[in-house]
Amino acid sequence: MILHNRVNGKVLKEQIKASDEKRVTLSFYKYVKLSDPQDFRDKLYNDYSNLGVYGRIYVANEGVNAQISVPAERYEEYAEYMNNSEQLNGAHLNNAIEDDGKSFFKLKIQVRKKILADGLNDTTFDVTNKGVHLTAEDFNKLAEDPNTILLDMRNHYETEVGHFKDAICPDVDTFRDSLPIIEEMLEDKKDKNLLMYCTGGIRCEKASAYYKHKGFKNVFQLQGGIIEYARQVNEQGIENKFIGKNFVFDERLGERISDDVISHCHQCGKPCDDHTNCKNDGCHLLFIQCKECAEKYEGCCSEECVDIIHLPEDEQKKIRQGVNKGRQVFKKGRSEKLTFKK
Numbered sequence: 001m002i003l004h005n006r007v008n009g010k011v012l013k014e015q016i017k018a019s020d021e022k023r024v025t026l027s028f029y030k031y032v033k034l035s036d037p038q039d040f041r042d043k044l045y046n047d048y049s050n051l052g053v054y055g056r057i058y059v060a061n062e063g064v065n066a067q068i069s070v071p072a073e074r075y076e077e078y079a080e081y082m083n084n085s086e087q088l089n090g091a092h093l094n095n096a097i098e099d100d101g102k103s104f105f106k107l108k109i110q111v112r113k114k115i116l117a118d119g120l121n122d123t124t125f126d127v128t129n130k131g132v133h134l135t136a137e138d139f140n141k142l143a144e145d146p147n148t149i150l151l152d153m154r155n156h157y158e159t160e161v162g163h164f165k166d167a168i169c170p171d172v173d174t175f176r177d178s179l180p181i182i183e184e185m186l187e188d189k190k191d192k193n194l195l196m197y198c199t200g201g202i203r204c205e206k207a208s209a210y211y212k213h214k215g216f217k218n219v220f221q222l223q224g225g226i227i228e229y230a231r232q233v234n235e236q237g238i239e240n241k242f243i244g245k246n247f248v249f250d251e252r253l254g255e256r257i258s259d260d261v262i263s264h265c266h267q268c269g270k271p272c273d274d275h276t277n278c279k280n281d282g283c284h285l286l287f288i289q290c291k292e293c294a295e296k297y298e299g300c301c302s303e304e305c306v307d308i309i310h311l312p313e314d315e316q317k318k319i320r321q322g323v324n325k326g327r328q329v330f331k332k333g334r335s336e337k338l339t340f341k342k
Contacts, residue, residue, distance in 0.1 A: 003042050003045045004045070004108075005106045007106070009106060012105040012106045013251075015105070016105040017102060021071060021072075021101065022072035022073070022101055023054075023069040023070060023071055023101035024072050024075050024101075025067075025068070025069045025095070025096035025099045025103040025250065026068060026070065026093050026095045026096060027066060027068070027093075027094045027096075027199075027227070028064075028091040028094060029063065029065045029116075029202040029205070030063050030088060030090070030091040031062055031063040031115075031127070032063045032064070032087050032088075033061065033062070034059065034062075034063065034064075035061075037059045037060055037061055037111045038111050040087065041059045041110075041111050044057070044059070044064075044109060045107065045109045047081065048107055048109075051070065051071075051077065052070070052071045052074055053068050053078065053107055054068060054104035054106055054107050055067050055068025055108070055250075056068075056104065056249070056250075057109040057110070058110055058112050058115045059110070059115070060111065060112050060113060060114050062114060062122070064087070064088065064091075065115035065202060067103075067104075067248075068107075069103050092224060092228075094201075094225070094227045094228055095231070096227065096248070096255060097227060097230045097231065097234075097246070097255040097256075097257065098252065098255040098256055100252070102251055102252070103250040104250055115202075116206060117174065117175065118175060118207075118210075119176035119179070120176075120179070120206065120210060125213035126209065126213065127206065127209045129212055129213070130205060130208045130209045130221070131194075131196070131204070131208030131209070131211075131212065131219035131221040132219070132220045132221070133220075133221055133223040134221065134222055134223055135223060135232060136222075136228070136229045136233055136236070137232070137238050139195070139220075139222050140238065140239060140241055142195050142220060143166070143241060147192055147193055148192065149168065149186065149189060149192050149195065150164055150167040150196075150197075151167065151168050151195065152168065152170070152196075152197060152198075153175065153203045153204055153207055154198050154203070155172055155173060155175070155178075155332075156171050156173065156332075157247065157332040157333045160288070160333070161244050161247055161263045161288070162242060162243060162244030162246055162254075162262065163242070163243065163244065163262075164197065164241050164242050164243070165241050165242075165243060168182075170182060170185070173331055173334075175203050175207075179207065179210060182211075183211070183214055190214075190215050190216045190217060191217055192218065193218045194211060194216050194218060194219045194220065195220045195221075196208065197221065197222035197225060197229070198222075198225050198226070199226055199246065199249075200224065200226075200228075201222070201223065201224050201225040201228070202225075204222065204225070205221070207221075208220075226242060226246045227255075229242065230246065230257050240258055242257045242258060243257075243258050243262060244256075244257065244260050244262045244263070244273060245273050247275065253274075253275040253276070253286075254274070254275060261273050263288055264288065264340050265288055265289055265293055266288045266301075266333065266338040266339070267287075267289060267290075267293040267296075267338065267340065268290060268292065268339075268340065269339070269340040270290045272288055272290040274288060274289065274290065274291075275287070275288055275289075276288075276289045276294065276299060278299070278300050278301040278305050279298065280300055280305035280309050280316075281316065281320065282316065282320035282323060283300075283308075285301045285332070285333070285337075287301050287341070288333070301335065301337055301338065304337070
C-alpha cells in the first residue's frame with residue numbers, strides 16, 4: 001500500500017491546472033484524542049486517496065487540521081464518510097468562498113506534535129474552556145459595542161490584505177508570536193469584551209481558552225472564522241464588516257470578501273492585494289506583486305532572482321545546495337529587496 005505521493009509535484013500542478021474536473025475546496029479542524037496518530041494518518045491517507053481528496057492535513061495526538069479539495073461529484077460521498085468517522089464526525093466543513101477547484105494538486109498528510117504551532121503547554125490550562133462562539137450577526141453586534149476589543153489572531157501577511165474594520169492586527173510572523181504580545185498589550189483590559197477571529201476558527205479555539213486562563217473574563221470568537229462569516233453574510237444579507245481579501249494557505253492565496261484593496265504591490269507601490277511566491281526555487285518568498293511587476297520581474301521578487309531563474313537548472317541547484325533558511329519561512333514578505341513592504 002502506497003501512503004504518500006510519488007509523482008513530481010510540478011507535474012501534478014500542471015495536471016490540475018489543465019483539468020476541467022470540478023472540485024470543492026474546504027477546510028476543517030477537530031480537537032479529538034488520537035492514541036496512535038501514525039496509524040490514524042495512514043488509514044486517513046488511504047481513505048482520502050480512494051475518495052480523490054487532495055490537500056494538506058496535520059495529524060497529532062490532539063486532533064486533525066485539514067485544508068483540502070474534494071471532487072464535486074463525490075462531495076456527498078465524502079460528507080457521508082466524515083459523518084461515519086468515529087474521530088471526525090461533527091467537524092464543521094468550511095467551504096471556500098471563491099473556488100476555482102485548483103487549490104491543491106496532491107494529498108499530503110503529516111504527523112506532528114501539534115495540529116497548530118502555538119508554543120503552549122496544554123497541560124497548564126483547560127483547553128476545553130473556550131470562548132463563546134458567535135454567528136456573523138452576533139459578531140457584528142458585539143463588534144459595535146464600545147466595551148469590545150476586536151482582535152485579529154492572524155499573521156502580518158494575512159492582515160495586510162484584509163481584516164475587520166477597527167480590528168487590532170499585531171505585526172507578527174506566527175501565531176505563537178502573537179499570544180504573549182497580545183497578553184501584554186491588553187494586560188489592563190481584562191474586563192473588556194475580547195472578540196477574536198481568524199481564518200477558519202482553529203487559532204481562536206486555542207487562544208480563547210488561553211486568554212480565559214490568563215484572566216480575561218469575557219472572551220468571544222467568530223464561529224468558523226472569516227470563511228464562515230463570509231458565507232453567512234452572503235446568504236443572509238448581513239452587513240459585511242470585513243474589508244479586502246481573506247488570505248488562504250493553498251494555491252489560491254486569497255479569497256475576495258469585499259471589493260476594497262487595502263494593500264500595495266511590494267515592488268512598485270501600486271494598489272494591489274495579489275500574493276505570489278517568487279519563481280526562484282531557491283527563494284519562494286511570499287509577497288504582493290501587481291501584474292505589471294509580475295511581467296517586469298518574471299514572477300520574481302528581485303532582479304537577483306530573475307538572473308538566477310535564467311541559469312541552467314544544474315547551476316540553480318548548486319546555488320540552492322546547503323542553504324538553510326531556518327525561520328525565514330515565517331518572515332513572508334519581509335525582505336530588504338521589497339521597497340514597498342511596510
